[in-house]
Amino acid sequence: RDRKACRLVSRAFARAEAAHRRALRVLRREPLPRLLRAFPALERLDLSACASLDDASLAAALAGADLGTVRQVCLARASGVGWRGLEALVAACPRLEAVDLSHCVGAGDREAAALAAASGLRELNLEKCLGVTDMGLAKVAVGCPRLENLSFKWCREISDIGVDLLVKKCRELRSLDISYLKVSNESLRSISTLEKLEELAMVACSCIDDEGLELLSRGSNSLQHCRVLMCQDVIM
Numbered sequence: 001r002d003r004k005a006c007r008l009v010s011r012a013f014a015r016a017e018a019a020h021r022r023a024l025r026v027l028r029r030e031p032l033p034r035l036l037r038a039f040p041a042l043e044r045l046d047l048s049a050c051a052s053l054d055d056a057s058l059a060a061a062l063a064g065a066d067l068g069t070v071r072q073v074c075l076a077r078a079s080g081v082g083w084r085g086l087e088a089l090v091a092a093c094p095r096l097e098a099v100d101l102s103h104c105v106g107a108g109d110r111e112a113a114a115l116a117a118a119s120g121l122r123e124l125n126l127e128k129c130l131g132v133t134d135m136g137l138a139k140v141a142v143g144c145p146r147l148e149n150l151s152f153k154w155c156r157e158i159s160d161i162g163v164d165l166l167v168k169k170c171r172e173l174r175s176l177d178i179s180y181l182k183v184s185n186e187s188l189r190s191i192s193t194l195e196k197l198e199e200l201a202m203v204a205c206s207c208i209d210d211e212g213l214e215l216l217s218r219g220s221n222s223l224q225h226c227r228v229l230m231c232q233d234v235i236m
Contacts, residue, residue, distance in 0.1 A: 026047055033060065036065040042070050044070075053080055054080035054081060059085055083114040086111055097121060102151070111131075116140045119146070121147060122148045123149040127155075129155055133162070144170070148196075149176075152177070153180055156180065158181055164187070177200075185212035206231065206233070209233035213226075
């Protein structure tokens with residue numbers, strides 16, 4: 001009788017957890033399919049420490065899962081996940097608002113294009129996605145016009161051309177990180193027109209100088225915090 005009561009209590013706890021769990025961090029790929037089905041109310045999914053995760057295992061885990069409530073996904077350092085896995089993720093998460101793909105050094109324009117299909121994205125971290133160029137940024141800018149927070153720090157293939165298109169398409173931007181890029185004052189001229197921009201990070205942007213900062217100060221933005229470090233031609 002005690003064992004039966006214990007089982008009933010355990011099942012009740014399991015049902016309650018399944019109904020109320022909002023965040024999940026997965027460390028191994030093998031239980032991922034079962035976990036995604038066990039917690040239908042998830043809003044935040046962290047796969048950054050999921051060992052050996054790749055396109056095939058991610059797509060298989062997502063197949064048939066109900067992830068309509070998932071809004072945030074972290075894939076930081078998940079270098080085995082490419083565009084196929086990201087396409088499956090975007091298709092499975094229709095309400096996706098935030099993706100962290102930082103330090104996926106092999107990620108490039110195809111991965112950016114896959115994420116661009118998530119039209120409701122508001123936050124995107126592409127830090128150290130070394131293969132992303134102006135083309136990939138253009139895909140994101142056109143596909144995700146609601147972006148508010150964006151980092152493409154260390155994406156050194158992005159130029160003034162990509163930044164200018166981003167500014168034209170993503171007018172809701174509030175936070176932007178362009179650190180370690182080879183962009184010039186022309187990018188700051190474009191960025192200065194972002195009326196809702198509150199935070200801007202520019203670390204080690206060697207082609208930016210005082211003239212660019214002057215353009216920012218005269219712009220129509222709402223800047224509250226501007227982080228400028230190791231920009232050798234900036235004296236102000």
